[in-house]
Amino acid sequence: MKNKRYEQSIQRVCNYIYEHLDETLTVEQLSDVAHFSKYHFHRQFSNSVGVNVFKFIQLLRLKRASYQLVFHQDTRITDIALSAGYDSHESFSRAFKRSFGLSPTEFRRTPMWSDWHTNYQFKPTRGQITMEAEIIAFPELKIAVFEHRGPHEKLNESVSQFIAWRKETGLSPVTHSRSFGLAYDDPSVVEPEKFRFDLCGEVREEIPANSYGIVNKTIPGGRCVKIRHYGSHDDMDETVYYLYRNWLAENNETPRDFPCFFEYLNFFPEVPEHELITDVYLPLN
Incomplete structure (x- = not known):
């Protein structure tokens, strides 16, 4: 029963992140959602999900951005960058290329989904x-x-x-x-x-x-x-x-x-x- 409660706490945090992906999220907020101490939250989340919570948030935003780049061709890259939490096209491009090996423009033109999957290797408690x-x-x-x-x-x-x-x-x-x-x-x-x-x-x-x-x-x-x-x-x-x-x-x-x-x-x-x-x-x- 203890393990189940622990998993439910991590699930609750993941759901909260999904529901507030466009907002600024803090350790204090997320540890409160999990009912964990903020001093231990980072390690508890990382051990369960496989990446630290801020990397998890960044990857979720970049994943959404990658789909928008390919399947919403009429949406400007600057607008996609802003919705992913970046204040400029340049900072978004750097983060995207660092994570997936291609700039947003290159990915939009020629999506490399196999490389994308290689970099998106973590198993959060979702669904x-x-x-x-x-x-x-x-x-x-x-x-x-x-x-x-x-x-x-x-x-x-x-x-x-x-x-x-x-x-x-x-x-x-x-x-x-x-x-x-x-x-x-x-x-x-x-x-x-x-x-x-x-x-x-x-x-x-x-x-x-x-x-x-x-x-x-x-x-x-x-x-x-x-x-x-x-x-x-x-x-x-x-x-x-x-x-x-x-x-x-x-x-x-x-x-x-x-x-x-x-x-x-x-x-x-x-x-x-x-x-x-x-x-x-x-x-x-």
Whole structure:
């Protein structure tokens, strides 16, 4: 019970940081949120998360900035710098390059997501697993698919191409077309070059051949267990593993011969990372 209370305290601090990422945060504030002594807070946070609290805050702001650079091309770099807490384009550029090896301008032009992932190596306590799983009848669904094949770290490069196609066709996510991901492989197990993940958008009719390589597929109808994941997509494995590790055995169910898939109900950086909502579906026999 003591360890659980300790984890909840760290979780509370992480959530507070997410909710106040645009504000000035102090050790006094954050130690109060955790109910820790300010004299020990730094070490306690670092031991749990893997980086000190101010590095954690900086990386969260730079992560949001990196997504804004790539996916919000119309936003000025100066405005992104200000929203990340920097008082000038120059200071932001120095911090960004120090962390990710490229200047903001270079990253916007040619995102190096694999290098970005290498530098973003810490595992904060984030996201929240709801154990309220339900069995539903999922209807057959036509989807347009961009097939990502290769290292998981390069998935965002495929996302950029899929977004470009959706903008060109008017099939924007959420407002006009639901968004899904089909997870064929576990990136922690499969060789990087063999990792497979389908980026999907709902369509009413089959799409014609196109220069983006988008293809037609179908999510088959049938029984699925559905569980809602709150928080960062980086923590989705915790929710997925719960279904495989606990839920199947506890409910005497077996998975169908179709991959686990996700429906993305909102998107980062349009909403803060801790407010992301994703429905996880595991097809059942």
